[in-house]
Amino acid sequence: MIEKLQHKYALSEQGAKDMIKAFAACTLANLAQMMPVGILFMMTGDLLNGALPKNHLVIFIAGSIVCLFLVAFTEYLQYNATFFSTYIESGVRRRSLAEKLRKIPLSFFGKKDLADLTNTIMADCAMIETASSHWLPELVGAFISTTLVVISLFFFDARMALAAVWVLPVAFFIVFTSRNVIHKVNRRGSRYKVECLDGIQEALETVRDLKAYNAQDAYMKGLNKKIKAVESHNIFAEFINAAFVCSAQMILKLGIGTVAVVGSALLLKNEVSVITFFMYLLVVSRMYEPLQIALQNFSALIATDTQCERMDEILSHYEQDGVDVMTNNGYDIEFKNVRFSYEDGESVLSDVSFTAKQGEVTALIGPSGGGKTTVSRLAARFWDIDEGKITVGGMDISKIDPEKLLSMYSIVFQDVTLFNNTVLENIRIGKKEATDEEVKAAARLAHCDEFIEKLPEGYNTLIGENGSELSGGERQRISIARAFLKDAPIILMDEATASLDVDNESLIQEAISDLIKDKTVLIIAHRMRTVDGADKIVVLKNGTVAESDAPSKLRGKDGIYNHMLSVQMQSENWKMA
Numbered sequence: 001m002i003e004k005l006q007h008k009y010a011l012s013e014q015g016a017k018d019m020i021k022a023f024a025a026c027t028l029a030n031l032a033q034m035m036p037v038g039i040l041f042m043m044t045g046d047l048l049n050g051a052l053p054k055n056h057l058v059i060f061i062a063g064s065i066v067c068l069f070l071v072a073f074t075e076y077l078q079y080n081a082t083f084f085s086t087y088i089e090s091g092v093r094r095r096s097l098a099e100k101l102r103k104i105p106l107s108f109f110g111k112k113d114l115a116d117l118t119n120t121i122m123a124d125c126a127m128i129e130t131a132s133s134h135w136l137p138e139l140v141g142a143f144i145s146t147t148l149v150v151i152s153l154f155f156f157d158a159r160m161a162l163a164a165v166w167v168l169p170v171a172f173f174i175v176f177t178s179r180n181v182i183h184k185v186n187r188r189g190s191r192y193k194v195e196c197l198d199g200i201q202e203a204l205e206t207v208r209d210l211k212a213y214n215a216q217d218a219y220m221k222g223l224n225k226k227i228k229a230v231e232s233h234n235i236f237a238e239f240i241n242a243a244f245v246c247s248a249q250m251i252l253k254l255g256i257g258t259v260a261v262v263g264s265a266l267l268l269k270n271e272v273s274v275i276t277f278f279m280y281l282l283v284v285s286r287m288y289e290p291l292q293i294a295l296q297n298f299s300a301l302i303a304t305d306t307q308c309e310r311m312d313e314i315l316s317h318y319e320q321d322g323v324d325v326m327t328n329n330g331y332d333i334e335f336k337n338v339r340f341s342y343e344d345g346e347s348v349l350s351d352v353s354f355t356a357k358q359g360e361v362t363a364l365i366g367p368s369g370g371g372k373t374t375v376s377r378l379a380a381r382f383w384d385i386d387e388g389k390i391t392v393g394g395m396d397i398s399k400i401d402p403e404k405l406l407s408m409y410s411i412v413f414q415d416v417t418l419f420n421n422t423v424l425e426n427i428r429i430g431k432k433e434a435t436d437e438e439v440k441a442a443a444r445l446a447h448c449d450e451f452i453e454k455l456p457e458g459y460n461t462l463i464g465e466n467g468s469e470l471s472g473g474e475r476q477r478i479s480i481a482r483a484f485l486k487d488a489p490i491i492l493m494d495e496a497t498a499s500l501d502v503d504n505e506s507l508i509q510e511a512i513s514d515l516i517k518d519k520t521v522l523i524i525a526h527r528m529r530t531v532d533g534a535d536k537i538v539v540l541k542n543g544t545v546a547e548s549d550a551p552s553k554l555r556g557k558d559g560i561y562n563h564m565l566s567v568q569m570q571s572e573n574w575k576m577a
Contacts, residue, residue, distance in 0.1 A: 001016075001020070002016040002017060002020075003016075005019055005020075011089060011093070011132075012089065012092050012093070012096065014089075014092075015085075015089035015092060015093070015132075018081070018085040018086075018088075018089060019085075019132065019136070019137070021081045021085070022078075022081040022082045022085060022086075022132075022136075022137035022141075023137055023140040023141060023144070024081075025074070025077045025078040025080075025081035025082065025137070025141070026078050026081075026082070026137045026138055026140065026141020026142070026145075027140075027141040027144040027145050028074045028077065028078075029071075029074040029075055029077070029078040029141065030141050030142060030145035030146075030290055031074075031145050031148065032067070032070045032071045032073075032074040033071055033286070034145070034149060034283075034286060034287075035067045035070065035071075036064070036067050039060055039063045039064060039067065040282065042060070043060050078137075078141075081137070082132075082133050082134070082137045082138075083133050086129055086132040086133035087129070087133075089132065090125060090128075090129040090132075093125055093128070093311075094121060094125055096315065097120070097121050097125070097311065097314055097315065098121070100314055100315055100317065100319070101117070101314065103319040103320060103321070103402075104314070104317045104318065104319055104320065105318070105320050105382075105383055105384055106377070106382045106383055108317060116194045118197065119190075119193060119194055119197060120307075120310050120311060120314065123193070123307075124307040124310055124311055125311070127304055127307045128304060128307060128308065128311070131300065131301060131304045134297070135297035135298075135300045135301050135304075136297070136301055138290070138293060138294065138297050139294050139297040139298055139301065141290075142290040142291055142293070142294040142297075143294065145290070146168070146287055146290070146291060149283065149287055150164075150165050150168075150287075153165070153280070153283065156276060156279070156280075157266075157272060157276060157280075159262060159266065160259065160262060160263060160266070160272065160276070160277075160280045163255070163258045163259045163261075163262035163263070163280075164255055164258070164259050164280060164283070164284045164287070165255070166255070166258070167251050167252050167253075167254055167255040167258070168252070168255075168291070170248075170251050171248040171249070171251045171252045171291075171295060172248070172295070172298065174244055174247055174248040174251065175244050175245060175248045175295055175298050175299050175302075176298075176302075177244070178240070178241070178244035178299065178302065179302050179305075181240060181244075182237075182240065182241065182244075182299070182302050182303050183302075183305060183306065185233075185236070185237050185240055186237070186303055186305075186306040187306055188233065189230075189233050189234070189237055190306055190307075190310070192226070192229045192230045192233050193230055195226050195229070196223075196226040196227055196229070196230045199222070199223045199226045199227075200223065203219060203220075203223060241299055241303070244299060245295055245296055245299045248295050249292055249295055252288055252291060252292060252295065253288070255284055255288060256281070256284055256285060256288065259280050259281060259284050260281065263277040263280055263281070264277075320381070320384065320402045321401060322398070322399050322400040322401040322402065322404070322405070323399060323400060323401060323404075324401050324404050326395060326400060326404065326405075326408075327394075327395050328392050328393030328394060328395035328408075329393045329394050329395075330358050330393040330394075331358045331392060331393050331408065331489045331490050331519070331520040332355055332356065332357050332358050332391075332392070332393055332394075332520065333355070333356040333362075333379050333390070333391070333392055333490065333520055333522065334354075334355045334356075334389075334390070334391045335352050335353055335354050335355075335375070335378075335379075335388070335389075335390055336353055336388050336389040336390070336391070337351050337352075337353055337387065337388040337389070338351070338352045338353070338378065338385050338387070338388035338389070338390060339351060339352075339385065339386045339387040339388055340374065340378060340383065340385045340386050341386055342383075347543060348371055348374050348543050349371050349374060349375065349378075349385075349543045349544075350543050350544050351388075351544060352371070352375065352388075352540075352543070352544065352545055353388075353545065354538045354545055354548050356379075356520055356521075356522050356536070357520065357535075357536075358393075358489075358518065358519065358520045359517075359518050359519070359520075360520070360521070360535035360536060361516060361521040361523060361533065361534040361535050361536070362520075362521065362522050362523070362534065362535065362536045362537075362538060363523050363524075363525060363531035363534035363536070363537050363538070364376065364522065364523070364524045364538050364540060365524075365525065365526070365531060365537060365538075365539055365540070365561065365564065366539045366540040366541050366546065366560065367541055367560075370540040370541045370542060370543065371540045371542075371543045372524045372540050373414075373494055373524060375522075375540065376492050376494055376522055376524055378390060379397075379490075379492060379522060380405070380406060380409050380411060380492060381397050381398070381400070381402050381405055381406075384398060385398070392405075392408065392490070407488070408488055408489055408490050409488050409490045409491070409492060410430070410482075410483035410484075410486045410487070410488040410490070410491045410492070411483070411491075411492045411493075411494075412476075412479050412480055412482075412483050412491075412492070412493045412494065413479065413494050414494045414495040414524075416467070416475045416476055416478070416479040417466065418463060418466050418467030418470075418475055418478060418479075419466075420462065420463070420464055420465045420466075421462065421463070422457075422459065422460045422461060422462055422463070423443075423448070423452055423455065423458075423459045423460070423461055423463060423478065424436065424439055424459040424460060426463065426467070426478055426482075427439050427442060427443055427448070427478055427481045427482055427485060428485070429482055430442070430481070430482030430483065430484070430485035430486040431485045431486050431487075434485055436459075438485065439459075439481075439485060440459065442481045442482075442484040442485035443459075443478075443481045445481070445484045446477045446478070446480040446481035446484055447477060448474070448477045448478060448481050451470075451474050451477075488519075489519050489520065490519065490520045490521075490522075491516060491519055491520070491521045491522070491523075492522050492523075493521070493522070493523040493524065493525075494523075494524045495524055495525060495526065509533075513533075531551070532551065534551060535550065536548070536549070536550060537549065537550070537551050537554055537561055539554075539559070539560045539561050541560060546559070546560055547559050547560055547561055
């Protein structure tokens with residue numbers, strides 16, 4: 001049962017145990033609220049007999065006080081078991097999702113967009129939190145307590161009991177039949193919400209371009225359509241839900257009528273007493289009240305299946321794992337007959353083999369879409385390959401824990417990611433335990449000090465979300481400073497100097513030449529002057545190694561490298577007429 005709850009509602013093991021406690025607490029709370037009905041029944045019996053003995057009065061008063069205490073105590077237990085435990089579990093769930101996202105392959109993120117994942121972690125978690133604190137415990141508690149009450153009713157009079165309970169299976173069956181309809185409606189609603197979130201996020205990220213081309217009005221029309229689609233769908237979803245729940249609640253209320261009709265008929269035949277008739281009317285009126293809410297909760301729980309499936313998709317996803325002990329002998333990176341595809345049947349790399357040796361610079365070049373960036377990502381195990389083998393110093397990287405493996409790499413991406421923090425802390429990401437002096441030394445190597453000195457608070461200046469206060473070249477230099485600070489034995493650079501002007505590019509390349517001594521360097525570049533000093537060129541085309549040799553040797557061949565070199569030389573000499 002614990003495992004089923006874990007997968008069904010994306011719970012931890014402790015969360016599933018706490019959920020069972022919440023079921024028990026809600027059941028006790030419902031039963032405690034039925035106890036006053038028993039006292040009222042006994043008191044009414046005495047009054048109908050024409051007398052209310054003093055000793056009975058004392059018992060009734062004491063019983064009422066005890067009932068009041070039990071109701072208060074069980075409500076306290078219910079509150080703690082449902083709300084407090086749920087809020088703790090919500091924190092665990094969000095941390096578990098974040099931890100899981102840290103361990104699963106990056107290929108997963110290629111199939112999901114940011115808005116979808118954000119919606120899962122925030123909105124879906126909030127929905128499950130409400131389900132865990134309100135809907136599910138109350139539903140199960142109402143079901144168990146009602147079952148116990150129904151069993152006891154059959155001991156008094158089976159005919160009256162049948163009149164009271166026949167509506168229960170009918171009402172719940174009506175709501176249950178809505179399952180497939182609600183699932184389809186909710187999946188469509190999730191799609192509309194993600195499209196809307198995507199649109200809003202895209203508008204915020206591209207506001208500069210939209211203004212530059214006077215495209216705000218046209219874009220907002222499309223965004224308004226997405227917002228209207230969410231609004232219209234929510235109204236439709238509420239209508240569908242109400243149609244099933246209200247119908248079930250109407251059926252449920254018929255139970256009071258049938259108890260009155262059957263009880264009256266039996267009373268006229270003297271087959272039941274007035275007090276028994278009165279008791280059944282009291283019990284059903286109290287019994288149906290939590291069931292009215294239970295029907296709403298049941299429908300709401302059906303609606304959460306989509307959210308639970310989305311979270312379970314993350315929590316059950318395959319993780320990249322491996323041992324913490326590295327057995328590499330040196331830092332040569334070797335690709336052996338590597339095949340890789342992002343999607344099944346769509347091969348990106350086919351039979352790629354080459355070696356990037358320690359102490360040398362290996363440059364990956366070739367036409368766009370040839371697989372250069374993919375190769376660099378695979379070298380750091382951002383994804384796991386389909387076939388073949390990638391080794392570092394003879395060590396199979398697929399057997400090593402990804403985070404342990406990445407301790408050997410300094411990576412400079414083409415798309416720089418910065419945080420809304422100070423310049424100092426953005427560079428310190430390269431080495432968290434680095435002192436301020438070490439950070440500043442790395443910044444000087446990357447020629448960051450030139451623009452940092454001009455900032456209002458120097459190294460302590462906040463640079464805005466993703467470095468919005470800096471230029472593209474300044475952001476790139478901070479990224480390079482991180483690599484200097486980490487000083488790892490393997491360096492991966494993807495168009496590391498693409499955002500720099502010629503002067504700064506030359507300065508950075510001089511600094512990099514000091515950094516890469518005795519290290520394995522794998523760079524991706526389109527500018528031929530960037531790779532001119534490389535020890536080895538690997539030309540990738542259509543996911544295969546088309547050429548591989550030293551630059552001097554490739555220049556003498558009529559191949560892709562020589563063609564790219566001549567084309568770029570022509571473009572540099574191009575002038576406007």
